[in-house]
Amino acid sequence: MSRILITSALPYINGIKHLGNLAGSMLPADVYARFMRARGHEVLYICATDEHGTPAELAAAKAGQDVRTYCDEQHEVQKNAGDTFGLSYDWFGRSSSPENRALTQMFCEALDKNGLIEERTDKMVYSIDDGRFLPDRYVEGTCPHCKFEKARGDQCDNCGRLLDPTELIDPYSAVSGSRNLEVRDTKHLYLLQTKVEPQLRAWIESKTEWPQLAKSIAMKHLEEGLIDRGITRDLKWGVPVTKDGQPREGFENKVFYVWFDAPIEYIGATQEYFNAQGDADGWKSWWRLDQGADDVTYVEFMGKDNVAFHTVSFPATIIGSNEPWKMVDTLKAFNWLNWYGGKFSTSMNRGVFMDQALELLPADYWRWYLISQSPEGSDSSFTWEQFQGAVNKDLADVLGNFVNRITKFTETKMGGVVPDGGEAGELEEKLYADLSVLLREATEAFEAMEMRKAAQAVRAIWVLGNVYLQEAAPWTALKTDAVRAGVVVRHGLNLVRLFAVLAQPLIPFTAEKIAATVGASLPLDWPTTDARAELSKLASGTSVASGEVLFKKIDEDMLADWAARFGGGEG
Numbered sequence: 001m002s003r004i005l006i007t008s009a010l011p012y013i014n015g016i017k018h019l020g021n022l023a024g025s026m027l028p029a030d031v032y033a034r035f036m037r038a039r040g041h042e043v044l045y046i047c048a049t050d051e052h053g054t055p056a057e058l059a060a061a062k063a064g065q066d067v068r069t070y071c072d073e074q075h076e077v078q079k080n081a082g083d084t085f086g087l088s089y090d091w092f093g094r095s096s097s098p099e100n101r102a103l104t105q106m107f108c109e110a111l112d113k114n115g116l117i118e119e120r121t122d123k124m125v126y127s128i129d130d131g132r133f134l135p136d137r138y139v140e141g142t143c144p145h146c147k148f149e150k151a152r153g154d155q156c157d158n159c160g161r162l163l164d165p166t167e168l169i170d171p172y173s174a175v176s177g178s179r180n181l182e183v184r185d186t187k188h189l190y191l192l193q194t195k196v197e198p199q200l201r202a203w204i205e206s207k208t209e210w211p212q213l214a215k216s217i218a219m220k221h222l223e224e225g226l227i228d229r230g231i232t233r234d235l236k237w238g239v240p241v242t243k244d245g246q247p248r249e250g251f252e253n254k255v256f257y258v259w260f261d262a263p264i265e266y267i268g269a270t271q272e273y274f275n276a277q278g279d280a281d282g283w284k285s286w287w288r289l290d291q292g293a294d295d296v297t298y299v300e301f302m303g304k305d306n307v308a309f310h311t312v313s314f315p316a317t318i319i320g321s322n323e324p325w326k327m328v329d330t331l332k333a334f335n336w337l338n339w340y341g342g343k344f345s346t347s348m349n350r351g352v353f354m355d356q357a358l359e360l361l362p363a364d365y366w367r368w369y370l371i372s373q374s375p376e377g378s379d380s381s382f383t384w385e386q387f388q389g390a391v392n393k394d395l396a397d398v399l400g401n402f403v404n405r406i407t408k409f410t411e412t413k414m415g416g417v418v419p420d421g422g423e424a425g426e427l428e429e430k431l432y433a434d435l436s437v438l439l440r441e442a443t444e445a446f447e448a449m450e451m452r453k454a455a456q457a458v459r460a461i462w463v464l465g466n467v468y469l470q471e472a473a474p475w476t477a478l479k480t481d482a483v484r485a486g487v488v489v490r491h492g493l494n495l496v497r498l499f500a501v502l503a504q505p506l507i508p509f510t511a512e513k514i515a516a517t518v519g520a521s522l523p524l525d526w527p528t529t530d531a532r533a534e535l536s537k538l539a540s541g542t543s544v545a546s547g548e549v550l551f552k553k554i555d556e557d558m559l560a561d562w563a564a565r566f567g568g569g570e571g
C-alpha cells in the first residue's frame with residue numbers, strides 16, 4: 001500500500017465552474033483518487049476554492065456584495081456542486097483560511113531570510129478615473145506577443161504567456177473601461193526566481209516520468225528564461241504582508257499576489273482537514289519530509305495554463321524556503337475542452353456550467369462523456385451530438401442494456417439467484433483470455449492517468465461482455481441444457497459485478513446501483529488480471545434484483561432543446 005496525495009488545481013471563486021474546468025482538473029483527479037482507493041492505497045485528495053485576487057473583487061462588486069460574503073456563498077455553491085458531481089475530496093478548503101494565511105506569510109519570511117525577497121519600486125498601471133492601481137486582471141489590452149485584443153494584465157488567454165500589466169498594448173481599465181491610465185511608482189516584493197534557477201532546472205530535468213504535456217510546458221518556460229516575480233499587489237483582499245510576524249512596513253495596504261498563496265493552499269487545506277479532526281500535526285506526515293512524508297507520492301492535476309505556476313513558481317517558493325517540503329512527483333496536465341469553436345468562459349458565461357448540467361442529467365452521464373473525451377493529447381470540443389452518442393451508445397446500449405438483460409433473465413428464468421453447477425467451456429476460456437488482456441490495459445491506463453485510454457479499455461470490457469452473452473446465448477441454451485445456461489448466466493452476473501468494480505472511478509453513482517443488482521456494495525477492490533478468478537467472485541445462490549433502468553436515452557427533442565438553451569449547435 002502506498003500513500004498518495006492528490007490535488008486538483010483550485011477552482012477560482014468567481015462563480016460556478018463549467019464543464020471545461022471539470023474536464024481539465026477536478027474530474028480526472030477524482031477518477032484517479034477513486035481508482036487508487038480501489039487499488040487499496042491510502043489516498044488524500046485535497047482541493048479548495050481559490051479566493052483571492054482581482055477577479056474575486058470584481059465579481060463581488062458586480063454581485064453588490066462585500067468580497068468576504070461573496071466568497072462565503074460561492075464556496076458553498078461550489079462545494080455542493082462538487083458533492084453532487086461525486087467529487088470525492090477528502091477536504092475542500094478555502095485559500096482564505098487562517099491556515100493558508102499563516103503558511104503564506106511563513107513562506108515569504110523564509111524566502112526573505114534566505115535572501116530571495118527584494119523590495120523594488122515598480123511601475124504599475126494607475127487609473128486616474130478609478131482612483132486606484134490596476135493590478136492583473138483589472139487591466140486588459142492587446143497581448144504584446146500574439147496581438148490578441150482581450151489579453152488580461154497577468155496572462156494572455158490566447159497564447160498562454162504570463163504578462164505584466166504594463167506590457168499590454170492599448171490598455172484599459174476592467175472596472176470602468178477608462179483609457180485614462182498612467183504608470184505610477186509603487187513598492188512591491190519580488191521573489192528572486194533567477195537565483196534558484198539552477199536548482200529548479202535540475203529538479204525539472206530530473207522528472208523524466210512526467211506526462212508529456214506538463215513536461216514540455218515546464219521546459220518551455222525554463223528555456224524562455226526565468227524572471228524575478230512580483231508577489232505582492234495593491235489590493236485589500238488577500239493575505240497581508242508581514243515581516244517577523246508584524247505588518248511589513250510600507251506594505252500595510254498591500255497583499256500577496258493570488259498565485260503566490262493559491263498553491264500554498266494545497267498545504268493549507270491539508271492543515272484545515274486535520275485541524276477539523278482535532279489532529280493538529282496530522283498534515284505533517286503528508287507534507288514534511290522530516291516528519292514522515294518521504295513515502296508519499298504527490299500527483300497534481302490541472303489545465304495547461306496552470307502548468308507554469310506548478311512547475312516554476314510554486315516549486316521556486318518551496319526550493320527557496322530551503323525547508324524539507326514534499327514536492328510534486330507527477331503533474332498531469334490537460335488541454336482545453338472547447339465550446340463550439342471558442343472557449344468555455346466563466347466571465348463570458350459561455351458553455352454549460354455544473355449546476356445547469358445537473359438540471360439536465362445526473363452526474364454520471366457527464367462524468368462518462370468528459371472522461372471518455374478527455375482533452376489529453378490535444379484540445380477537444382464539446383458537442384451535443386457527441387454527448388448524446390456517449391450516453392446512448394456507451395452507457396445505455398452497451399453497459400445499461402447488458403446489466404438489465406442478464407439480471408432480468410436471472411429473475412424470470414433462473415429463480416432470481418446466481419446459478420450453481422456446470423463447468424466453464426470454450427467460450428468462457430476465450431472470455432478469460434480476452435478479458436485478462438483488457439483488464440491489464442485498463443489498469444495500466446488508470447495508473448498512467450491516461451483517462452481516454454482508461455475509459456476506452458473499460459468500454460471494451462463492456463463490449464466484450466455483450467459479445468460473450470450474445471454468443472453464449474443462455475436463452476437458447478436454456479431450452480436444451482439448463483446446466484449450460486446456468487454457467488453462462490453465472491458468468492454474465494459475474495461480469496455485472498466486474499462492471500460495477502470498473503465503473504467505480506468513472507461513474508460512481510451507477511457503480512453502486514450495478515453492484516446492488518448482484519447483492520454487492522461498494523467499495524469493491526480493483527480486479528487483478530486473473531479473469532477466471534474475477535469471474536468467480538459471486539457465490540452461487542446470491543439473490544439478483546434487476547432494479548431500475550440505469551440510463552435513459554437522450555432523444556432528438558432534448559438535444560434540440562438544450563442546443564437552443566445553451567447556444568451550442570450553431571458552431
Ligand SMILES: Nc1ncnc2c1ncn2[C@@H]1O[C@H](COP(=O)(O)OP(=O)(O)OP(=O)(O)O)[C@@H](O)[C@H]1O
Nearest residue numbers: 009011012020021024025302303336337344345346
Ligand atoms: N476549457 C477548459 N478546458 C480544460 N481545462 C480548463 C478549461 N478552463 C479552465 N480549465 C482548468 O480548470 C482549472 C480551474 O480553473 P479556474 O477556476 O481557474 O478557471 P479559469 O481557468 O479561470 O476558467 P475561466 O476563464 O473559464 O473562468 C484550471 O486548472 C484550468 O486550467
Ligand SMILES: [Zn+2]
Nearest residue numbers: 143146156159
Ligand atoms: Zn498572447
